[in-house]
Amino acid sequence: PDPQTSSYLDSLNDVQRQAVTTIDGPVLVVAGPGSGKTRVLTYRIAHIIEQGTAPWEVLALTFTNKAAREMKERIETVVGKRASYIWAGTFHSLFARILRVEAQHIGYPTNFTIYDTDDTKSLIGSIIREFHLDKQVYQANAIKNRISSAKSSLITPKLYEKNEELLAQDKMANMPLVYKIYAAYVARCKQAGAMDFDDLLFRLYELLQNHPEVVAKYREKFKHVLVDEFQDTNTLQYAIIKRLVQYPNSPRNICVVGDDAQSIYAFRGATIQNILDFENDFGQHNIRVFKLEQNYRSTENIVNTANAVISYNKRQIQKKIWSDKGTGDKINIIKAVDDNEEGRRVADTILEQKNRYHLQNSDIAILYRTNSQSRIFEEYLRRFNIAYRVYGGQSFYQRKEVKDLIAYLRMVVNPNDEEAFRRSINHPKRGIGGTSVSKVTDLARQQNITLFEALKHVALPNRTRHAADGYIHTIEQAQAKADTANAYELADAIAKGSGLTDMLRNDKSIEGMGRLENHEALLDGIKSFVEEDTLIDTDTLPDKSLATYLQNIALLTDFDSNEENQTGDVVTLMSVHAAKGLEYKSVYVVGLEEKLFPSWMSMDSMEGLDEERRLFYVAITRAEFYLTLSYANTRYRYGKMVMNEPSRFLSEVPADAIENTSSNRRSADHEYDEVSRQREQRASVTGVAPRNRRGTARFAAPKVDPATFQPSPAEEVQTGRNVLHLKFGEGKVIDVDGGADNRIATIHFSELPQPEKRIMLKFAKLQVL
Ligand code: ATP
Ligand code: MG
Numbered sequence: 001p002d003p004q005t006s007s008y009l010d011s012l013n014d015v016q017r018q019a020v021t022t023i024d025g026p027v028l029v030v031a032g033p034g035s036g037k038t039r040v041l042t043y044r045i046a047h048i049i050e051q052g053t054a055p056w057e058v059l060a061l062t063f064t065n066k067a068a069r070e071m072k073e074r075i076e077t078v079v080g081k082r083a084s085y086i087w088a089g090t091f092h093s094l095f096a097r098i099l100r101v102e103a104q105h106i107g108y109p110t111n112f113t114i115y116d117t118d119d120t121k122s123l124i125g126s127i128i129r130e131f132h133l134d135k136q137v138y139q140a141n142a143i144k145n146r147i148s149s150a151k152s153s154l155i156t157p158k159l160y161e162k163n164e165e166l167l168a169q170d171k172m173a174n175m176p177l178v179y180k181i182y183a184a185y186v187a188r189c190k191q192a193g194a195m196d197f198d199d200l201l202f203r204l205y206e207l208l209q210n211h212p213e214v215v216a217k218y219r220e221k222f223k224h225v226l227v228d229e230f231q232d233t234n235t236l237q238y239a240i241i242k243r244l245v246q247y248p249n250s251p252r253n254i255c256v257v258g259d260d261a262q263s264i265y266a267f268r269g270a271t272i273q274n275i276l277d278f279e280n281d282f283g284q285h286n287i288r289v290f291k292l293e294q295n296y297r298s299t300e301n302i303v304n305t306a307n308a309v310i311s312y313n314k315r316q317i318q319k320k321i322w323s324d325k326g327t328g329d330k331i332n333i334i335k336a337v338d339d340n341e342e343g344r345r346v347a348d349t350i351l352e353q354k355n356r357y358h359l360q361n362s363d364i365a366i367l368y369r370t371n372s373q374s375r376i377f378e379e380y381l382r383r384f385n386i387a388y389r390v391y392g393g394q395s396f397y398q399r400k401e402v403k404d405l406i407a408y409l410r411m412v413v414n415p416n417d418e419e420a421f422r423r424s425i426n427h428p429k430r431g432i433g434g435t436s437v438s439k440v441t442d443l444a445r446q447q448n449i450t451l452f453e454a455l456k457h458v459a460l461p462n463r464t465r466h467a468a469d470g471y472i473h474t475i476e477q478a479q480a481k482a483d484t485a486n487a488y489e490l491a492d493a494i495a496k497g498s499g500l501t502d503m504l505r506n507d508k509s510i511e512g513m514g515r516l517e518n519h520e521a522l523l524d525g526i527k528s529f530v531e532e533d534t535l536i537d538t539d540t541l542p543d544k545s546l547a548t549y550l551q552n553i554a555l556l557t558d559f560d561s562n563e564e565n566q567t568g569d570v571v572t573l574m575s576v577h578a579a580k581g582l583e584y585k586s587v588y589v590v591g592l593e594e595k596l597f598p599s600w601m602s603m604d605s606m607e608g609l610d611e612e613r614r615l616f617y618v619a620i621t622r623a624e625f626y627l628t629l630s631y632a633n634t635r636y637r638y639g640k641m642v643m644n645e646p647s648r649f650l651s652e653v654p655a656d657a658i659e660n661t662s663s664n665r666r667s668a669d670h671e672y673d674e675v676s677r678q679r680e681q682r683a684s685v686t687g688v689a690p691r692n693r694r695g696t697a698r699f700a701a702p703k704v705d706p707a708t709f710q711p712s713p714a715e716e717v718q719t720g721r722n723v724l725h726l727k728f729g730e731g732k733v734i735d736v737d738g739g740a741d742n743r744i745a746t747i748h749f750s751e752l753p754q755p756e757k758r759i760m761l762k763f764a765k766l767q768v769l
Helices: 014-021 037-050 065-079 081-085 091-106 117-130 140-152 157-162 164-172 178-191 197-210 212-221 235-244 273-281 300-310 339-357 371-383 400-413 418-424 434-447 451-457 462-481 487-497 500-506 510-531 546-554 606-620 648-652 674-686
Strands: 027-030 058-061 087-089 113-115 194-196 224-227 254-258 288-290 332-338 364-368 388-390 571-575 584-589 623-637 640-643 722-725 729-737 744-749 756-760 766-768
Touching: 014 037, 014 288, 027 273, 037 058, 037 065, 037 224, 037 254, 058 091, 065 081, 065 087, 087 091, 091 197, 091 212, 091 235, 091 546, 113 117, 113 197, 113 546, 117 140, 117 178, 117 194, 117 418, 117 434, 140 164, 140 178, 140 197, 157 164, 157 178, 164 178, 178 194, 194 197, 197 212, 197 235, 212 235, 224 235, 235 273, 254 273, 300 606, 300 623, 300 648, 332 339, 339 364, 339 371, 339 584, 339 623, 364 371, 371 388, 371 571, 400 418, 400 462, 400 487, 400 500, 400 510, 400 546, 418 451, 434 451, 451 462, 462 487, 487 500, 487 510, 487 546, 500 510, 510 546, 584 606, 606 623, 606 648, 722 744
Parallel strands: 027 254, 027 288, 058 087, 058 224, 113 194, 224 254, 332 623, 364 571, 364 584, 388 571, 584 623
Antiparallel strands: 623 640, 722 729, 722 766, 729 744, 744 756
């Protein structure tokens, strides 16, 4: 089809369309929330494929696996089933996929294990013990962070050992031997055939750096590279992307989209410097920069509030953002006496909104600064019988009984995996206790072999030897079948063979039954992984192996991971970090108190506060029609009752955007001046509602229910038709004039004091009746 008339291009504005169709050379889109960056990226991929590029030649990096899946689904509506061949996913999952194919170049087995945070901490703990260091001084968590940031800065153990600054820091912290632990950690990961999350970036960078033939292969393969949420990439991620799109092999078609004002991962090393550098790095190569200014997500009240709030941050790329969705409802502020009341009133307001605006549960989200805040809202949503789902927090795959079975599966795929060994060797209990494991560890260290190997040779008392042989047999029997059996067959066999299923069945307590359910839910999950049809590109085989399954679950992000639980019509509860990129008709941002949001951990520096404000900005810009902010005067934190000042961010919300609660309405003819404006602003924060300029409602509530409003294409608006406008209500089109893409309708809205309005159809949203 002629690309200029294809329907997906019709659903874009002019600048968006240019960003979608300019597919040769580097493209940068810096734009505010809701301006269609993700939409541009999505349709750009569809367009690239429509123009003849194979889907597996497109590399699209997203923030969560879920975001990638949704993107593929949208693209599928344009290009069909082949959309599933696109290389779309998170940095970690796509890089792991490349590393698996190329593992032999860096001395790793193809079936390498991915260590999660617990594995990493446990391994560091063992090293600290083996070095006979004081674990009160050498804290595993702190060392994990030191190692992680070294890797992210491309500092190998060799470089670390010579880095005076790092060594001095370690001395200051009373941990002069961190460099030794780091070296041992890297060696042990390698011996175990394991990579931690940082390795997936670090090792890929090394691979691309040291193996010209490999880098050339991927530069040729990926004809197009696209990155969403570019403001949250870290230096190493950007370095890898740059290596992937260099001449001579790469056509250098790279498109990144982002918003510096939404950068919320500085604490993990992300830097908006990447946005600034991008223009320089690709400045020589006909870079095109697009700015999107129209917000299609939110009402004017919400957009104006967001603009006002972010203006308190001094350093930012200037952007104009506007909306034509009408002024919309004002922002509702809930002031509660304590956290209980906050929970109750939020749930109460949700019920009321559902009735008044005909909202579904799934139109609503409650966003908080820290995951621990979810509990109180869960309690009241349950009491009010409102279905909900919590993202983040402890995910299904972090549960003990789930990890126990996964440890066995990891042993089958990679018997060198030390952490899986430690977890599984005496669980269920088979009499191989601490003393025996120490013997195994000692032998392994002496002979520089893996724990599994050592277990085969170590001298043990008869009964223990017998148990050890049983364990070895279970693993090796499953391994023997690994080439012919699929993931489910293997998992099912090992669940029974290991004794895990029996152990859980024999526990008749309520908790025990819950654990058995999770154990079986995991097996069901593996079954559906085997049964669902996935298309894989020509580089990797269609793969239902246990190794692939384990990789998929190891790389779920915090924000992907609760999906197993339920779908359907539920209210979403999540941290603000997890809400990035998402949108809901009604959003509640809760716990707006000093020390909570902004967090006490970020309050003592300008940078910290700016980041908290960007986080608040991300939160409020998730809302399409209704925004509710809430705070409590007192709440329990860490078991103590604390008094809270309202968050400073509340006082940054423009007074005239805030709902005037009826009980506090003042006289109509109040003279408005700056002093009273400030007083009102303060008052609005302390709960006394502000007056607005003219005393009457300055912004009428929408006449039409936004939830059911469905704007029609501009062409359908013609003389004589009856139409609906969100703000003005029902009207009749009297006349349409103006040029082809600048049509203006004159419409008579009978409910307005001045009924006749002239409306540019390009921007207006009208529903033809
Ligand atoms: P964020 O910065 O929050 O990630 P974004 O810039 O990625 O936002 P999108 O999520 O792509 O914005 O778009 C916001 C909403 O506006 C979506 O519902 C999208 O479908 C809609 N939208 C974007 N562009 C248009 C358009 N030209 N016409 C109609 N709707 C649009
Ligand atoms: Mg987006």
